[in-house]
Amino acid sequence: MSAEFGYRPQLRRSLGSFQVFAVSFAFISVAVGIFGTYDDLLTSAGPVGIWTWPVALVGQLLVALVIAQFAARIPLSGSSYQWASRLTDPRIGWGFGWLTFCYLITGLLAIDSAMASQCLMPLFGMPPDEVVSRVITVIILAVQAAIAIASTWIVGVLNSVAVVVELTIVVVLVVALSVAVALTGHGTLDNLTSRGVTADAPDYFAFGGGLMASMIVGLATLVGFDSAASMAEEAKDPHRSVPRAIVGSVVAAGILGFLFLIALTVAIDDVAKVTASGSPVASILGDQLGHPTERILLVVIAVAFFGGGMVTMTSCARIVFAMSRDGRFPGHRLFRIVHPRTRTPVAATLLPLVIGILTLVVIPGDALIELITSGTLFPAITYGLIVVLYLVVRRRLDTTTGAFDLGRWEVPVAVAALIWTVAAVTVLLAPASARVPLIIVVGLIGLGAIYLGYLMIRRPVALQANRNPTPDP
Structure with a gap:
């Protein structure tokens, strides 16, 4: 199908509908997201902060619907890079591609670093150690x-298995926690309206205050659903399967995640104690279901972490490949090569690994x-720009029979x-702690702008509109 857009098909179209859905769901990973951010929610807004989740769900679903519109019409690796390049100007498309690349690289480091330090090391009883954590992260990468x-x-296949495991265990935990609370009486519905340790916080309702800060749970978790669009050239029937995967993953993750948050919150027996613990989710499960449950949770979280990281690395490789086959990425002659047997872009896949290792070492x-924290800003900015792009170019999009x-x-x-x-970016930038991540984001964007300037001056032919070369293998 890539041939209709001017490319010689090189990637193998092997992903079925559920596998495409699993790509987006694994990137979102409600178990991982809630495991990693629930402590922030308790310390910033208290248990009542979970009610910001439905707001984030509705907002991110709106974005997913817009992205699905693009994915149904231009199902190519590179997603927003391709959409902007073809419908506006390759220079604008390059900017989308660079933002997505930065977003995926920082996201990959965040996922695998957290898997090492917050999951694998506690699972195997290893004391906190930054050097050991970085070594484990390199191995995972x-x-x-x-x-x-x-x-x-x-x-x-592996990602689908990880998603099935995650879906199953989250459903089981929701039911088990509900039963445990009903039988033991430990926990209360009052937690759903409790401000917990933030009850006397003077800036609770202020701009950038506690309640606003609790939005990070939904904003940091319900992202990455566009990853299915990056795998469009490897999906079967992409005009239908990719948009459905994007929207369906947000709906499934949003509903399941909210049920999990409610079950966790109601199951809190001592809000102050749980808030002070190093891992509130594990603490709640240990109190209600016994400490062996913590280890089971860590195993499942490890599976979810690994699946999410694998999808992120693969998506990153596809954006590098997509930009390289158009001659617009540094080292494009190397990164556009697809291995004739595996039908995967080997060098483009190794690039995130090399960048990850260098980052962890230096x-x-x-x-x-x-x-890593700056990674929460990139998707919000990118999604906002994609929506603006859609509003500008929607009349130029062709309709496809039977497509979303x-x-x-x-x-x-x-x-x-x-x-x-706009509201999401404002929420993420409101806390004073966002200043350094913002500087990093601006710096990475500036680095990309320098290379774009190089292309415009030294290799303007690479930025010719509607340039669809068929690279030599």
């Missing part, structure tokens, strides 16, 4: 890269944390999505 290079089909602890289509609702949905993305 290397294994993910090896799998992604070996076969997209294997990535799809950047010190505090700076690494700030770099919002019909007469497209403008109201897109306008609402734009309002939401």
Whole structure:
């Protein structure tokens, strides 16, 4: 199908509908997201902060609907890079591609670093150690890269298994916690309206205050659903399967995640104690279901972490490949090559691994944390720009028979999505702690602007409109 857009098909179309759905769901990963941010919610807004989740769900669903409109019409690797390049100007498309690349690189480091330090090390009883954590992270990155290079089909199968495991365990935990609270009486519905340790916080309702800060749970978790669009050239029937995966993953993750949050919150027996614990989710499960449950949770979280990281690395490789086959990424002659047997872009997959290793070796602890934190800003900014792009170019989009289509609702949905993305970026930038991550984001964007300037001056032919070369293998 890529041939209709001017490319010689090189990637193997091996992903079925559920596997495409699993790509988006694994990136979102409600178990991982809630495990990693529930403590922030308790310390910033208290248990009542979970009610910001439905707001984030509705907002992100609006964005997903807009992205699905694009994905149904231009199902190519590179997603927003391709959409902007073809419908506006390659220079604008390049900017979308660079933002997505930065978003995926920082996201990959965040996922795999957290898997090492917050999941695997506690699971195996290892004391906190930054050096050990970084070594484990490198090993995780290397294994993910090896799998992604070996076969997209294997990535799809392993990722589908990880999603099934995560879906099953989250449903089981929701039911088990509800039963435990009913039988033991430990826990209360009053937690759903409790401000917990923030009851006397003077800036609770202020701009950038506690309640606003609790939005990070939904904003940091319900992202990455567009990853299915990056795998469009490897999906079967992409005009239908990819949009459905994007929207369906947000709906499934949003509903399941909210049920999990409610079950966790009601199950809190001592809010102050749980808030002070190093891992509130594990603490709640240990109190209600016994401490062996903590280890089971860590195993499941490890599976979810690994699946999410593998999808992120694969998506990052696809954006590098997509930009390289158009001659617009540094080292494009190398990164556009697809292995004739595995039908995967080997060098483009190794690039995130190399960048990850160099980052972990060179950047010190505090700076690494700030770099990872900046990853929450990139998707919000990128989504906002995609919505703006849609509002500008929607009349240029061709319709495809049987493909996903919002019909007469497209403008109201897109306008609402734009309002939401502006609000989301504002929420993320409001805390004083966002200043350093913002500087990092601006710096990475500036680095990309320098290379774009190089292309415009030294290689303007690479930025010719509607340039669809068929690269030599």
